[in-house]
Amino acid sequence: MGAVNTSTPAPILNISTYKFVTLVDPETLRAQLQGNAAANHLKGTILLAEEGINLFLAGPADGVRSFVAYLRTEPRFADLAPKESWSATTPFLRLKVKVKREIIRMNHPSIHPEAGRAPSVAPAVLARWLAQGHDDDGRPVVTLDTRNAFEIDHGTFVGTIDWRISKFSEFPQAVLDHRAELEGKTVVSFCTGGIRCEKAAIYLQDIGLDHVYQLEGGILKYFEETDGAPGWQGGCFVFDAREALGAQLTPLRADAGTPPVR
Template identity: 85%
Template sequence: MNTPAATPILNISTYRFVTLADPEALRAQLQGNAAANQLKGTILLAEEGINLFLAGPAEGVRAFVDYLRADPCFADLVPKESWSATTPFQRLKVKVKREIIRMNHPSIRPQAGRAPSVSPAVLARWLVQGHDDAGRPVVTLDTRNAFEIDHGTFTGAIDWRIGKFSEFPDAVQAHRNQLDGKTIVSFCTGGIRCEKAAIYLQDIGLDHVYQLDGGILKYFEDTDGAPGWQGGCFVFDEREALGAQLTPVR
């Protein structure tokens, strides 16, 4: 990975499902602090929590994260980090939405309790073994959109070619037979989609469901993408896609 001296812009991504009483008031506060710290990117707020992708000078990013963590709702945030030579966003956007990741299933409420997760290290071991620790076959389920998957994914991952995340529940219903009797690991870029996906899978009665903790970016951070990953990981900024070393690939 490049050193911060060569790539002075710190990029962070993080999310937290937590009930926010007044997202609009919080929007104004975060807009002011992020702007004062010279940050660009996107912060999404909803009653169900926060989702953000930001970049800027390292001292500004860390000051903003400290500001967030001063709120008990966000005290345990652990952003995923990468570095770049320039800021990959044109402006700062702070928005209040109905959902921080749209699924259109109000009954799926991760703020009320997470689905079980599996760490990158454990998933890597399962992929090498070809099964989980109980001997069940493991399938990786890509919950991202088709154009993201085209940049890279796990070898053999299930890809239903969805165009947006709100199509995921219907895709599950159409292809449920691919999942029965297996250990399912849902995954996405940073964890937010696969967290909702895993809860949905549990709610429809599937057993042995996990989310990949921290998503693909955490898998890169902890394992350098090995074993099992092929290609890059699409990111929603001007870098387009990151390789296993968390640097841009084209």
Template identity: 75%
Template sequence: MGSVNAPILNISTYKFVGLPDVQHLRLPLLGNARACHLKGTLLLAEEGINLFMAGPEAGVREFVRYLRCDARFADLAPKESWSEAVPFRHLKVKVKREIIRMNCPDIRPVAGRAPSVAPATLARWLSQGHDDEGRPVVTLDTRNDFEVDAGSFADTIDWRLKKFSEFPAALLAHREALRDKTVVSFCTGGIRCEKAAIFMRDAGLEHVYQLEGGILKYFEETDGAPGWQGGCFVFDERETLGAALAPLVRAPQAGGPAPLDGDAR
């Protein structure tokens, strides 16, 4: 969705995939992104790739084609939105220990995902008040507290996390209250809720799903209905997106949170 009359294409995507050659990927990716006139942040780790980038449409699509030339990235399907200006001030390609930091080395999505639920299915569950087996459904926001404050699902579980690495301890403290429910973890683009769902499954919760594609995909496929209230905080100068994937507030002229550094997405 979004307005194709706006000249700047924004993309976000991630993939958990083994990258033993991660140190050798950085410079070629940086050089190609520069040649395509992109800005934003791309994170690489041995567990995969995570990026939020923007630029002229032709450059963005050429960069995605370049990524897909690597067989490990051939199935990348970035989520798209449009803006009047590039919402990033710099281009960064970084190698990190994790593409989203959880500090739980045993949680390895590359070894197998937890079950996911499509946005349309979650919308139906929320409308009917239960899953297809009649079990109560709760949504679990895995984002930081200030992100939740910008908007979330009605009646979502919010543990006031300051950073994603606090999630494991919070889950263990509240695990028993979730045992008889279907729990759907969610985040901005899917990366945090993917690790969260695996952690919950490994902690003994049986009925756990991750929201496929995160909030941005839910907006794209359902326009935020039912259940969503407010906007979705993003780590760039657009600040907050509405269900139409357009900014809800005017972007600042300079500054703003650093995209993808630390506990984002």
């Protein structure tokens, strides 16, 4: 559905991916991944926790692909499918590999995505629903932005539900405060790359809401497969020096991309 880009890509390959999978040895993995990523001249962040892995990395294409191939030799990561974009410079200042309590903090230990995901909706299907104004059963569709308010200010779906949260751990209470807005509708939770809306959709199901979906692959996958149409307005905030990407997965600001030296 998306347009084919035939131009020569910029020299730096950026990837983002995550997986909820039990890691009993995150400290051991931290040392291994740190060594391989550094050897491949990559910069960015890798987060590890008992619940899984979440990463944002950039570097020369050969180095990035070598690192991904190395990751996939580990059976728990064999099916990782990173989302890709290109930039003229590396948008990260250094490489950080950290072990955390959660790879995305929600403070709800009962939420275990590895035990069972909420249903997902493909970008092309959501685009069709937004264009026709309802899902395939005729039910009204609402998009629910699970990101922080400052991220949403860079861009979101037209008419999305935005509760102005400042951190993801506020999301569960926001749902309880505004549950009536979601009743009787098909709710599609979304975020940058899928990790927050995956936990969010499970929580929505757990409190008894029907017809809940997560946007498969998040905003970045929606851009990749639909060029942002229909329904998207603005850019997608990313946590690196590019600041925000447009629907073509390129920085919205011409001067964005190189992190300041600190």
